[in-house]
Amino acid sequence: MPWVRRLSGLVVILGLVAGVVGVGYAINGMTQAPGFVKAPVTLIDADAPTGWADVEVDVPGVDVPDGWFAGAQPPGSGSGLVSGADGRLTIVAWDSTRIEQLLSRGDRLVGGLGLLVGALALGPVLGSIAQGRPFAPGNARRLTVVAATVAIAGSIAPTLPEIAGFLVLERTGLAGPDFASATSPSLQPVLVGGVVLALALAFRAGERLSDDVRGLV
Amino acid sequence: MPADEHRVVCHLDRLLADRGMTLVELSARTGISPVNLSLLKNGHARAIRFSTLTAVCDALGCTPDDLLSVAHG
Numbered sequence: 001m002p003w004v005r006r007l008s009g010l011v012v013i014l015g016l017v018a019g020v021v022g023v024g025y026a027i028n029g030m031t032q033a034p035g036f037v038k039a040p041v042t043l044i045d046a047d048a049p050t051g052w053a054d055v056e057v058d059v060p061g062v063d064v065p066d067g068w069f070a071g072a073q074p075p076g077s078g079s080g081l082v083s084g085a086d087g088r089l090t091i092v093a094w095d096s097t098r099i100e101q102l103l104s105r106g107d108r109l110v111g112g113l114g115l116l117v118g119a120l121a122l123g124p125v126l127g128s129i130a131q132g133r134p135f136a137p138g139n140a141r142r143l144t145v146v147a148a149t150v151a152i153a154g155s156i157a158p159t160l161p162e163i164a165g166f167l168v169l170e171r172t173g174l175a176g177p178d179f180a181s182a183t184s185p186s187l188q189p190v191l192v193g194g195v196v197l198a199l200a201l202a203f204r205a206g207e208r209l210s211d212d213v214r215g216l217v
Numbered sequence: 218m219p220a221d222e223h224r225v226v227c228h229l230d231r232l233l234a235d236r237g238m239t240l241v242e243l244s245a246r247t248g249i250s251p252v253n254l255s256l257l258k259n260g261h262a263r264a265i266r267f268s269t270l271t272a273v274c275d276a277l278g279c280t281p282d283d284l285l286s287v288a289h290g
């Protein structure tokens with residue numbers, strides 16, 4: 001299957017590019033200190049914490065007839081993980097520290113490194129499938145690495161900018177009843193990782209079967 | 218003893234020589250690939266299907282006991 005072989009090469013190249021870009025983007029961010037840093041924060045309506053969109057965001061020069069602007073829907077609010085949060089905003093603050101800059105771009109860093117690790121593990125699997133040996137030794141282990149990478153990187157990456165937001169709020173003295181930096185754990189990476197892990201277990205069974213029929217005439 | 222180690226000896230080479238038959242001829246008679254017959258002949262096979270055993274015995278006019286034996290440990 002030549003197209004699978006090409007896909008294998010493409011996956012590895014994309015992983016390498018993502019890894020280099022992610023690390024480069026994060027390092028570039030660290031060099032921006034003490035310039036401005038952008039980080040997500042969650043706006044909370046202390047008086048009426050009933051949920052998203054209760055708080056009005058004032059945009060100078062813009063008037064919404066019979067309505068208002070609210071922050072973006074906070075991640076996880078649909079599942080009630082960020083109770084009482086009214087919207088997600090991006091805070092932009094000067095005098096940033098290197099750690100704030102690094103964390104604010106941490107999603108790209110971890111995402112890029114995750115793609116790199118995942119691609120380097122997935123590439124040989126696709127390569128052996130292209131050679132007609134899907135259950136070659138080591139493929140199950142490589143898919144297990146992919147599953148762990150998806151679950152861990154996918155869970156950690158989105159929380160790093162939120163930690164940066166927390167640090168910025170603390171430094172600027174804005175942390176309090178109105179602003180918070182709420183981490184928003186998502187189950188999606190864990191579920192996707194679980195699906196890939198199930199695939200890895202199936203491949204492990206396939207490896208055993210393949211080993212059983214080796215030398216069978 | 219590890220699972221992939223065994224003491225089964227295949228006497229296909231002797232049976233072929235006795236009958237003046239080549240591996241290719243046996244392959245043509247049995248429909249079994251020369252590669253698989255070669256594995257069997259050279260003792261590299263780790264398992265044999267009943268269908269393979271039946272076809273080889275039919276073609277050579279022998280029994281499984283003639284074809285295979287277990288070497289003393």
